[in-house]
């Protein structure tokens with residue numbers, strides 16, 4: 001039997017099939033869209049053409065350079081940077097232009113500015129975790145929260161934390177002692193210790209508020225950082241819709257459960273205490289403190305960075321810079337005289353107190369800030385202290401000098417470390433600074449440029465609507481600024497050497513209006529923990545620095561782990 005189709009003879013072709021019409025239209029729309037896309041970005045391309053760096057492949061740019069594990073990516077980008085003899089390198093990742101800066105003059109234009117304050121779009125991956133907390137917020141919200149939070153990390157408050165820094169340092173020493181003469185990963189201990197210190201100081205709750213140990217929280221944070229890094233470097237994981245279908249999306253949900261359950265518990269406990277105390281007429285825990293007015297307006301006293309003229313022109317002054325170049329100022333450097341007799345509350349006490357006293361601050365906003373401080377406040381210091389202890393293993397000669405100084409300050413006593421001691425431990429401080437130079441826990445700082453930026457180091461303009469990345473790791477290893485930059489030399493931070501450098505050539509805590517609010521807290525805490533560890537142990541000679549494998553998944557880490565071996569010095573300090 002004939003089929004219906006066969007019964008009708010094929011007629012002459014009268015026109016294009018509907019499919020070809022569709023394809024033609026699609027092609028035309030795509031072409032028009034592409035022309036519009038290119039035209040609307042003409043200025044971006046014009047400026048990009050003046051910047052040194054690879055043009056990459058069509059459409060994907062240099063995205064293939066970001067394949068592989070975090071340690072491979074780190075190594076590949078760092079070694080590529082040597083192919084260009086400038087402090088500026090551009091890179092295309094798909095349609096996105098990234099501009100890396102590592103000349104201090106250009107770095108100052110970004111960090112010292114009160115215009116280029118917006119975080120890059122890549123920070124949006126933090127949103128499900130940190131909400132719109134201080135690290136990623138912008139505009140008025142960032143400004144008003146910064147004004148609230150920065151004073152809670154003022155030295156007046158920090159001094160009252162010393163007892164807790166000491167107690168927790170003793171407790172980590174006891175835990176480390178249990179390893180005997182076996183190799184162990186010191187980062188695990190440093191993470192746990194820094195989480196517990198944060199809970200007891202900035203949050204003002206007992207570390208047992210958590211069901212599990214601080215380490216579980218810290219581990220969830222580290223795994224979250226892996227996922228965030230993956231999304232930043234693997235373009236196809238960027239769209240939420242795809243990401244949530246992958247195993248990483250599911251893993252993120254579980255990790256956020258662990259992380260948020262701790263912050264919710266902290267907040268609940270703190271509010272219960274606040275209400276109980278209020279009902280009973282008991283003043284807030286830091287009864288000796290008065291509720292402060294928010295910090296004096298931080299039209300932050302960002303150093304109008306007078307460029308160091310000649311070393312001798314800068315009379316070197318011995319002073320504790322709390323992790324900054326001496327001379328750089330930010331809103332943490334409010335002089336005691338500026339606030340008179342007023343004392344301040346610790347972070348979470350102040351946030352809750354403020355929300356009850358007319359400052360518009362929702363529970364959700366407080367939770368976001370608690371999440372932000374818990375993250376920023378622990379992973380960074382855990383990395384910094386772990387690098388420091390590994391460096392002691394790699395450089396026994398330096399360690400001996402640190403121990404000598406510690407013994408001079410503390411003698412044989414097992415007394416707690418005081419604020420005055422932290423000022424006297426100058427060589428330890430230089431070693432911490434040198435560790436932060438060579439291994440900055442935050443190896444890059446990224447901003448979204450909303451306005452063009454004329455660079456100082458070369459005759460070029462960075463266009464608006466691109467990501468600018470301050471490459472701290474690379475900046476800190478510039479040979480013209482730090483001679484023999486891959487060599488650990490604490491004397492780089494002798495006042496006379498520091499005085500001859502551009503202020504923005506050392507920025508482990510960033511600088512300017514968006515500098516790290518925990519800078520002084522971190523430096524003080526590091527000094528107490530590390531001096532306590534070295535009063536009790538000598539770190540045994542260990543893996544040479546050249547064999548360390550680094551990765552930069554948000555926070556700089558050693559892929560091969562921070563394994564060290566300890567030798568007890570004397571059983572001077574005990575947690576009990």
Ligand code: HEM
Pocket residue numbers: 134135136146202372373376377378380381384440441442444445446507508509510513514515516517518519521522
């Ligand atoms: C060695 C330890 C630390 C290092 C190296 C460090 C470094 C940094 C850097 C580089 C930034 C700027 C990040 C960016 O712009 O993307 C930053 C911001 C921040 N840090 Fe730290 N940090 C440390 C410890 C702390 C501590 C202990 C806290 C809190 C207790 C803290 C809280 C913050 C917050 C809230 C911000 C955001 C500030 C803003 O955007 O206004 N950090 N930190």
